[in-house]
Amino acid sequence: MKPISLKTLENLEQSYQKDVHQKAIRRALAKTPIDQIAYVTEAELHTQFRFSIDIDTLPVTNQKASGRCWLFAGLNVVRELVAKKYGLKDFELSQNYQAFWDKFEKINYFLESMDNFLTCDSDDRTLKHLLQMGIQDGGQWDMFVSLVDKYGVVPKDQMPETYASSNTGAMNRLINIKLRKYAAEARALAKQHQLKEKDELKARVLKELYGFLCTNFGLPPKNVRFEYVTKDNQYQSTTFDSPKAFFDHIGINLHDYASIIHSPTEDKPYLRSYTIAYLGNVIDGKPIIHLNLPMERLKALVINQLSDKEIVWFGADVSRDGDREKGIWDNQAYDYETAFQMSFSMTKAQKLDYLQGAMNHAMVITGVNLIDGQANKWKIENSWGSEKGQKGYYLMSGTWFDENTYQAVIHKKYLTDIELKAYESEPIVLKPWDPMGSLAK
Known part of the structure; x- marks a missing residue:
């Protein structure tokens, strides 16, 4: 590796001082982005x-202040089909409902994934990647499909936004502290061959974080009342036994x-x-x-x-x-x-x-x-x-x-x-x- 010499610095400055164009740009940048x-x-x-x-x-x-773009985009695709089917001029599906189950499933995914890293070196690159990532707001189209397959969808008024669902930073930080704490404790238990205690710890953390999500997001609805007014001002109301039944009724695969x-x-x-x-x-x-x-x-x-x-x-x-x-x-x-x-x-x-x-x-x-x-x-x-x-x-x-x-x-x-x-x-x-x-x- 070669250090920068004083002579090199002198030559660089002399060359720059002769550049009239950069002089003009420098003056403009003093007050302009x-x-x-x-x-x-x-x-x-x-x-x-x-x-x-x-x-x-x-x-x-x-x-708002969340990274749920993929869920919003996915639900925007689905809501257009709902609006077309029922003749609606304004309608939203609950992004909070989808985000609740996404967070819960990601928590479980992380906990289960850690079973593959109980005895590896602490500097294993994949382990470090998973710990660094923790769980985030982001996702992929196929992850959206998995959520809808398992949990269906609900209208936004059935599970409206909360402050935490629209501002996820603090909540995510605490969840990830809890998950990294679990990883440390689970690996320590595995080293002592206490696998039963490790599984009990996993179940306890899952239970605690489910409650944490309920506190932040609210309780997900178990059934759906779909109440709406059509473009020609006709009032309609239909009840479905579950969010999954509501999505199945929409008729999109x-x-x-x-x-x-x-x-x-x-x-x-x-x-x-x-x-x-x-x-x-x-x-x-x-x-x-x-x-x-x-x-x-x-x-x-x-x-x-x-x-x-x-x-x-x-x-x-x-x-x-x-x-x-x-x-x-x-x-x-x-x-x-x-x-x-x-x-x-x-x-x-x-x-x-x-x-x-x-x-x-x-x-x-x-x-x-x-x-x-x-x-x-x-x-x-x-x-x-x-x-x-x-x-x-x-x-x-x-x-x-x-x-x-x-x-x-x-x-x-x-x-x-x-x-x-x-x-x-x-x-x-x-x-x-x-x-x-x-x-x-």
């Missing part, structure tokens, strides 16, 4: 909220949908299915399966589904090149390379392999603008409330979508026979920390 310095006004010509395919949807939802990813990395050949080790919530629930396809094929599948007036659940990296006030993500709207006279560009594969890109938010695609069959912008229903963007709807440019979208959930009827066979093949198991599992953080 970086994004504004790099903003390209001309890009606005291509990001107007007008779309050739634009599906009418119900008002946007708000996940979530297993008809497949998760398609675009991961152009060397370790993931296209037309292969993948899963991620130790990623899940409901034990023995639906396995997490991703079919990797080229981006052009993923986009074609999304467009096919939108053309049939059905919205699309998807996952992307929304941490860059965006304006949340305007509700626009567009990588052509920011020119950092000209502003700072150096390259920042990386391929999508490089971003995945070198921790610069990964899914961190799930939403719903409700529209697209096609020019000569090619998508140049996409309309997005977000779950950040109606105050930002266009009443809560956002726009993604075509180039931004290509670079930062990693997953879309598509009805299997749009897949070719070869694609369907690949999806149903034995999946390749990826490491627990693979970026295709990052949405569950």
Whole structure:
């Protein structure tokens, strides 16, 4: 390793002092954010909220200070089908109900997973990963399917939001302290060959954390009263014996949908299915399966589904090149390379392999603008409330979508026979920390 010499520092400063461009940028940055310095006004010509395919949807939802985007997006897909079936103009399903059972199942998943690490070294990488992750708000489409399969859904008024369900940070912190404490105590008991005591400890922790969830979220309802008013102002009320019976009555099979990813990395050949080790919530629930396809094929599948007036659940990296006030993500709207006279560009594969890109938010695609069959912008229903963007709807440019979208959930009827066979093949198991599992953080 070579240290920086004083001569090197002197040369660097002399070179910088001669750079008139950087001098101007430095003065501007004293009072101006970086994004504004790099903003390209001309890009606005291509990001107007007008779309050739634009599906009418119900008002946007708000996940508030929580990471439940995947649940909100999944329930937004289901509620559109409920609204269509019953002729509703405004309706929400309870995100709190879904989050309660997700947390409870994740707690059990963690406790059971620790049985595989009772005697390994304390610095085992997988153990450290699981301990670091604990349980989080995030999740995957297939995890949503597992929850609905087991617990059904309920209208929002049957289990409304609480402060804790909308602001999950403190609750998650305490749950994870409890889980890490269990891991330490369970490993200590295992070393002493006290497996019966370890199992008793596990049952006690599960009971304690179930009560903790009830205290934070409220008690989940056991039956459903579905009370509503139709678009033509007709009042209706129906009672179901269970949330599962209510969902079954809706008549949608979530297993008809497949998760398609675009991961152009060397370790993931296209037309292969993948899963991620130790990623899940409901034990023995639906396995997490991703079919990797080229981006052009993923986009074609999304467009096919939108053309049939059905919205699309998807996952992307929304941490860059965006304006949340305007509700626009567009990588052509920011020119950092000209502003700072150096390259920042990386391929999508490089971003995945070198921790610069990964899914961190799930939403719903409700529209697209096609020019000569090619998508140049996409309309997005977000779950950040109606105050930002266009009443809560956002726009993604075509180039931004290509670079930062990693997953879309598509009805299997749009897949070719070869694609369907690949999806149903034995999946390749990826490491627990693979970026295709990052949405569950």
